[in-house]
Amino acid sequence: MVTLTRTTVAGRERVRGRRRRGEDLTKILFVLPAAVAMLALFGYPVVKNLLMSLQDYTLRTFFTGEAPWIGLQNYSAVVKDQLFSDAMVNTALFTIGSIAFQFAIGLALALFFRQRFPLGGLLRSLLLLPWLLPLIVSSATWRSILEQDSGILNRSLLGLHVINDPVPWLNSPSVALIAVIGVNIWIGIPFNVTLLYSGLAEIPDELYEAGQLDGATGWRAFRYITWPNLRSVASVVLMLGVVYTIKVLDIILGLTGGGPANATQTLATQSYEKSFVDFKFGQGAALSNILIAISFVFAVFYLRSTRRAVDE
């Protein structure tokens, strides 16, 4: 497979060389609509968010338009906040915990559904159902499931004698984060399954047939055929997973509101709270820019890894 790719890349270079000039315009036309759309939708908000974080942007600003420049004061204020380090740790645990399990379970299910069996397609489609429910509804449902006294989870676990005392899923500062991560994993699995499944579907059957002749079956087939060919899809799934998970807000707000006793505060909930509870919009923007900076690091890693994949 590796050699195959290499020769065709070389071949493509030749063809491209010949036609380069005449097609520059077409290439621009390919990218232009998207570039314009991205600029229109995001250009202003990005700049606005950056400027806001350097201003004393308060409730008053919305009415008067006045927002004095205060340099990096917002950044130093949020970093010095007593909750910042907790929120940072929680964000890391939340993101890593969510992504690791979502991806692992998602990949396992995607491989499972690649086996052809009756109703497989239907079952896989139904897996997406959680994504069709408004988040306010799914978080309310999860709250009722995880309720300490009357929730169905504790009732079932007690009934099955798995536990002796009800677990304070959302009520104990030491358990709540785990429960919130669990719910987020549940929400993320369909995303991972669907994308990874599509990635698996793109791998030509011929490769497996050829591999079989060389004795690559089971784990070896996964290691030498599936994984290398899934890599570009898997890395984008992971990348998007990080970007989407790190800014998760509604689920946490819906389940715990950042509580109990701030045990589930993340940078995203802190940013929301600074802006819309404390009305310190400058500090809220500073926090979200810190989040952007963190994702930026991941994005750079992602780009390096995909570039290597192309070059191979």
Place this chain on the structure above:
Amino acid sequence: MISKRIAAALAGATTVSLLLAACGDNGGGSQSSSSSGDSVKSLTILDYYNNEPDKTLVQKGLDSCASTLGITIKRETVPGETLIQKVLQQASSKTLPDVLMLDNPDVQQIAATGALAPLNDLGLSGDGVIQGMVDATSYQGKLYGLAPVTNTIALFYNKDMLTEAGVQPPKTWDELKAAAKKLTKPGRYGMAFNANATYEGSWQFLPAMWTNGGDETDLNTPQVTEALQLWTDLVQSGSASKSVINWTQGDVNDQFIAGKAAMMVNGPWQIPALNKNPKIKWDVVTFPLNKPDQKPVAPLGGEAWTVPLNKDQAKEQKAADFVKCLNSDENELAWAKARYTIPTKTALLDEYVKEVPSMKAFTEQVKTARSRTGKLGDKWPAAAKVIYQAIQLALTGKASVQDAFKQASGG
């Protein structure tokens, strides 16, 4: 495929103009859409009564005032927790409505930005309105809003459960704790309240804190600590669920209706839901006292109607007239009766209780009630945050009752 290409190009063009528009001047004076002069034909209104039956009941009051003034109204309703967000958007694009409803503790904060018109200059006054509400809707000595009706919280109890346990409705905290303990049995708690990490959690704590003489201007006092001790005792003795730190007032009511709580702190807006369950026999008493010589002090709820500043003087005046009409005696009584709220004019209270006896305890409670922003003004939200954080710390055992307020205020 060509058509797809065109579609893409068209979409591109739209977004470009979008970008240009977005980058255009932000603070500039986009005119409020109207002709000046005394012929004001219509007013725009923004409120958060977005669910039934309130939406329709409020609409009736608005419509009747519109026809009194000979105008039409364009009303927008948004979900409660998004109202402020909406107001900010409209403020920055200069598209605020002519008449704006605000939750009473928000009035001073918004007034402080200079967005609202002082109503005294437009011929309105707070005469005859309970002092707590005037405090809430005034800022730096000027009146910025008027609330036709108000509400508060008190102690609901399940009559059958209390009778069965041989318990009288508690009048003091000791009685409350004893009653709650006695009423607790497997599958049922004696007491339910909301101690979640929102302003609602602080609001539910205020009856205990204020009745005991605690004050938001200084949260590090024995009076405040004792109130927190009451909440903590109820939870730690098992008379209230540990889940109170996650419950909303709606959840509390659900627990009560499901028979999983014998008493609860809640407001009169739950009465329609309670009445839908005829099996539940309930009554209300004012919040218990710590010491017999105290009087119950609860927080005032309810929404005020304000008039955002308007370049169009005639429109601003008309909007003020409209707010005045909403606060007429007839409308106050009509809304109070239909929506289980309480008129804000002291003179109407006796007549109201005569007509709606089930609101007796709440009306009593309102007479002595205080507004959340009465003392601290726009500094109240910061104090409220310390209060709910402290409650969370104490109830989860992350801090002792003595240290909770200090820790929550970052000390």
Place this chain on the structure above:
Amino acid sequence: MRRTAYTVIGVLILCVMLFPVYWMLNASLQPSGNTLTAGFLPLHPTFSGYKRAFDEQGGNLVTSVIIAVGTVVLSLAIATPCAYALSQFRSRWVSIGLLAILISQMIPGIVIANALYTAYERIGLLNSIPGLIIANCSSGIPFAILILRSFMMSLPPSLVEAARVDGAGLFRAFVAIVLPISKNSLITAGLFSFLFSWSDFLFALTLTTKGGVRPVTLGIYQYLGTQVQNWNAVMATAVLSAIPAIVLLIAAQKYIAAGAIGGAVK
């Protein structure tokens, strides 16, 4: 025999994954709208929530579908050529573009919504379906570009070259070869554009100011007052609104299965 075993395992997995959905269904059939006193089965179901949802949310449901489908079409139309270009063309701008796209996904939705509100207010796109479609494309387009690009990276370039040796231009080759082969990934990207748009609440709230255009996510709030919540109707609306969407998704699924993806490669 082995295949049936797979089906059984598949059903079991689904039962675990969809239990919360079932629990919501159970709640929607309880008079209280909650499961505080409910057993595993709703033995005394009430359909009052469904009646309300049916009477009051039908129009909103249609609005949601139109907006979601519009978002899919517009997102794919703009994203697909771009994704292809980013996957096949070599330029340092590719990395910069990808970085920009990833960063764009980090901007808090509320900041975008606020900016759009100001813009829409001026150009008259408030309270309009096209306005909401464009807004929802802010999640659809970047997502589709990233996903489609990662799939198109593994397209065998030999296919396009074969066509181009025959004299087809870049654009013709894209339409005639790339698009048909990418059907699978197009549907996947479209699927998520649909889901993003379907679950949007923020844009719907920000960019509408009156009742006319109202997706279900916003309509559901007419049961969620500041003080009183009618969970029975909320849950019923959630169940009802999921039905047309899941039918649509299953149809798309069938379409993938029936597609001649493998054929094109061979």
